[in-house]
Amino acid sequence: xxxxxxxxxxxxxxxxxxxxxxxxxxxxxxxxxxxxxxxxxxxxxxxxxxxxxxxxxxxxxxxxxxxxxxxxxxxxxxxxxxxxxxxxxxxxxxxxxxxxxxxxxxxxxxxxxxxxxxxxxxxxxxxxxxxxxxxxxxxxxxxxxxxxxxxxxxxxxxxxxxxxxxxxxxxxxxxxxxxx
Numbered sequence: 001x002x003x004x005x006x007x008x009x010x011x012x013x014x015x016x017x018x019x020x021x022x023x024x025x026x027x028x029x030x031x032x033x034x035x036x037x038x039x040x041x042x043x044x045x046x047x048x049x050x051x052x053x054x055x056x057x058x059x060x061x062x063x064x065x066x067x068x069x070x071x072x073x074x075x076x077x078x079x080x081x082x083x084x085x086x087x088x089x090x091x092x093x094x095x096x097x098x099x100x101x102x103x104x105x106x107x108x109x110x111x112x113x114x115x116x117x118x119x120x121x122x123x124x125x126x127x128x129x130x131x132x133x134x135x136x137x138x139x140x141x142x143x144x145x146x147x148x149x150x151x152x153x154x155x156x157x158x159x160x161x162x163x164x165x166x167x168x169x170x171x172x173x174x175x176x177x178x179x180x
Contacts, residue, residue, distance in 0.1 A: 003078075003079055003080055004027075004028050004079065004080050004081075004082055004169075004172070005025050005026065005027060005028075005033060005075060005076060005079045005080075005081055005082070006025065006026045006027075006028075006030075006081075006082045006083070006124075006165045006166070006168045006169040006172065007023070007024070007025050007076065007081050007082070007083050007089060007165060008023070008024055008083070008084065008089070008161045008162075008164035008165035008168065009021075009022065009023050009024075009089050009092055009093070009161055010022035010023075010048075010052040010054055010159065010160070010161050011048060011092050012040050012042050012043065012044045012045055012048060013044070013045035013047070013048045014045075014048070016095065017042050017095065017099075018042070018045075018048075018092055018095060019038070019040040019041065019042055019065075019092065019095055019096040019099055020038045020040070020065065020092055020093065020096045021037060021038055021039075021040050021044060021052075021054050021059055021062075022035075022036070022037050022038065022052070022054055022160070022161040023035070023036055023038060023068070023072060023161055024160075024161035024162035024164075024165045025072070025075045025076065025165065026162065026165045026166050026169055027169070028169055028172075028173070029169070030155055030165075030166035030169045030170060032162055032166075033075050034071055034072060034075045035161065035162050036062070036063060036068050036071075037054070037058060037059055037062035037063075038059075038062055038063065038064065038065055038068060038096070039059045039060070039061075039062040039063065039064045040059065040096070040099075041064075041099045041100070042099070043056070044056065044059070051159050052159040052160070053159070064100065065096050065097060065099070065100050066100050069097065069112070073115050076119055077115060077119070079120070080120050080121070080122055081119050081120060081121045081122070082121070082122045082123075082124050082168060082169070082172050083121055083122070083123060083124065083168070084123075084124045084125045084128075084143045084146075084164065084168045084171075085123065085125045085140075086121040086122065086123040086124075086125075087123065090116065090117075090119070090121060093116045094113050094116050094117065097112040097113050097116060098112070098113060100112065101113075124146075124168050124171060124172055124175075125140050125141065125143070125146070126140065127172075127175055128141050128143075128146035128149075128150075128171060128175065129141045129146075131146075131149075131150075131175050131178070132145075132146055132149035132150065133149075143158075143164060143167060143168065143171070144158060146171055147167055147170075147171055150171055150174045150175065151174070152167065152170045152171050152174055153170075154167050155167045155169075155170055
């Protein structure tokens with residue numbers, strides 16, 4: 001697990017304009033490597049804010065994606081990035097980077113997004129659904145349900161990027177130990 005990092009984001013919403021508003025990367029022990037709010041270019045959906053509690057007042061002075069992207073990249077490149085629902089978080093990272101390159105041309109887009117698409121990712125959600133069974137109509141399982149099924153105590157606050165990333169690290173460790 002030495003080359004693993006665990007990523008989670010909180011977002012403005014779920015649609016195809018949603019962006020990162022909080023991001024955390026933790027190591028295999030759950031220690032925070034990087035954590036930041038991120039000021040989006042779109043408003044936070046009220047439904048999303050009701051879940052994670054992050055609104056405009058917390059984001060007003062937060063750095064924008066271009067101000068943190070290189071630090072995020074440095075923490076992720078060359079590692080296996082484990083994400084609970086990697087398809088979603090990868091899409092959100094791409095959408096966030098894209099929002100900051102609109103109108104700058106293909107080269108800017110490629111530079112901003114290419115490294116994200118090139119990440120080596122693993123999806124903890126699908127692994128957990130295989131291990132503990134799906135709990136919804138999508139054939140997947142939530143992080144809260146997977147942690148409960150594995151007997152993993154939630155790390156930090158649910159629906160905070162650092163808490164969810166650290167819980168995913170603990171869940172991953174539990175799943176990998178039980179496979180041996």
